[in-house]
Amino acid sequence: MSFGDVATKAGGGGLPPNDGLGPLSDRLSLGVAARLSRYLQVLTQARKMGKETISSQELSEYTHVNSTQIRRDLSGFGKFGKRGVGYNVDSLVSQIRKILRTSGQHNIALFGAGHLGKAIASSDIFADHGFRVVAVFDQDPGKIGEQVGPATVRHVDDLRSVVDEEDIVVGVLAVPTAAAQELADKLVDAGVKIIFNYSEALLQVPPEVTVHTSSPAVDLLYALYFYLT
Amino acid sequence: MSFGDVATKAGGGGLPPNDGLGPLSDRLSLGVAARLSRYLQVLTQARKMGKETISSQELSEYTHVNSTQIRRDLSGFGKFGKRGVGYNVDSLVSQIRKILRTSGQHNIALFGAGHLGKAIASSDIFADHGFRVVAVFDQDPGKIGEQVGPATVRHVDDLRSVVDEEDIVVGVLAVPTAAAQELADKLVDAGVKIIFNYSEALLQVPPEVTVHTSSPAVDLLYALYFYLT
Numbered sequence: 001m002s003f004g005d006v007a008t009k010a011g012g013g014g015l016p017p018n019d020g021l022g023p024l025s026d027r028l029s030l031g032v033a034a035r036l037s038r039y040l041q042v043l044t045q046a047r048k049m050g051k052e053t054i055s056s057q058e059l060s061e062y063t064h065v066n067s068t069q070i071r072r073d074l075s076g077f078g079k080f081g082k083r084g085v086g087y088n089v090d091s092l093v094s095q096i097r098k099i100l101r102t103s104g105q106h107n108i109a110l111f112g113a114g115h116l117g118k119a120i121a122s123s124d125i126f127a128d129h130g131f132r133v134v135a136v137f138d139q140d141p142g143k144i145g146e147q148v149g150p151a152t153v154r155h156v157d158d159l160r161s162v163v164d165e166e167d168i169v170v171g172v173l174a175v176p177t178a179a180a181q182e183l184a185d186k187l188v189d190a191g192v193k194i195i196f197n198y199s200e201a202l203l204q205v206p207p208e209v210t211v212h213t214s215s216p217a218v219d220l221l222y223a224l225y226f227y228l229t
Numbered sequence: 230m231s232f233g234d235v236a237t238k239a240g241g242g243g244l245p246p247n248d249g250l251g252p253l254s255d256r257l258s259l260g261v262a263a264r265l266s267r268y269l270q271v272l273t274q275a276r277k278m279g280k281e282t283i284s285s286q287e288l289s290e291y292t293h294v295n296s297t298q299i300r301r302d303l304s305g306f307g308k309f310g311k312r313g314v315g316y317n318v319d320s321l322v323s324q325i326r327k328i329l330r331t332s333g334q335h336n337i338a339l340f341g342a343g344h345l346g347k348a349i350a351s352s353d354i355f356a357d358h359g360f361r362v363v364a365v366f367d368q369d370p371g372k373i374g375e376q377v378g379p380a381t382v383r384h385v386d387d388l389r390s391v392v393d394e395e396d397i398v399v400g401v402l403a404v405p406t407a408a409a410q411e412l413a414d415k416l417v418d419a420g421v422k423i424i425f426n427y428s429e430a431l432l433q434v435p436p437e438v439t440v441h442t443s444s445p446a447v448d449l450l451y452a453l454y455f456y457l458t
Contacts, residue, residue: 033457034456038451038454114348115351116348119445120449123446125444126450172449194453194456200354210456214448214452215354217352219443219448221266221355222270223425225264
């Protein structure tokens, strides 16, 4: 039994041997998009710290992705690196952002148009990483039609059709604890495999579904503990 | 050089040999409050999972705090445990919450009365852990006087006096990136040693100050990477 975040790695569906990189107009596989997103996070931080070039070896140390895999991921999109010098950080950041913005296209459905939901929906970080909050739901009928970030609030009854039409891969629950399990059930029924739970509910889901439980306040307290002791 | 969250452990100020436990009417030291808060997080999760009793050894495994230290922390507040059986989870949760609510009293100043700031300020988790958002600041004059969670929005010019009067131990920055460094400077000048940074700014602070950088969107993307690869 483990405590803290209840998270089980999503099972099945390995990457095709050629990394799943098709023509640019195809959508990137989730695995590739996720790795590119991780490189982008690290590169963005490197850039902030004034680092101008980075080698695949360094990227490997920071991301814990095998450096051969990194070079393969990045080679599929054209030449970014110079042998012996490494990749230009600025250039790589722009290129990866561009690729993720155009070919990432992995969609998020958000539940809860309260403060936290609005904070998440209006974050422009997602777009850089190829993820989009394409649908927002709230059980308050008064909020239907309201603009939240890039989306308009819809009724929870539309969940199933939205998940199908928009090919939702992640459901985010920024809702009161009492509402979370029912929404999780609906997401699971609709075929969504990854759920981010910002409530305090301990969600019951089938083994092939991943639940990540977190919240800004809990994270803050958890980190405080490590800084104060 | 390390990437990701830029966090340096707060230096100096060790705990007195008797754990800093004074009479209950005294405020708990930060170290003790932080450990109790950590036990409470783990115990709350244990309770959700239906666990009725827990031993100091188990608590030690989950929190990574030495079990002798745990027994010492908990013994100072009266008998919670039964030899051979362990502590009653429900009872321990109530007792620790009560202690933290009355003797925790560690205060947080929040900057930014936008969506994320409001989400953090209105979280009732802090109170259980003995932390209180006692002050909220925003640079928009139109927001001064607005109620945000348990506090009223004040002008940033009041920062110094608020930090002194309210004995602020943590500053939380839920502000646009461009505004973060200036606020961090003000917090540091006022003597605050721990800063939670929800912006994308890479903050420059003196070595004795701890900065924890995070944001719901970044955490979501980071976790997604691990679930998808």
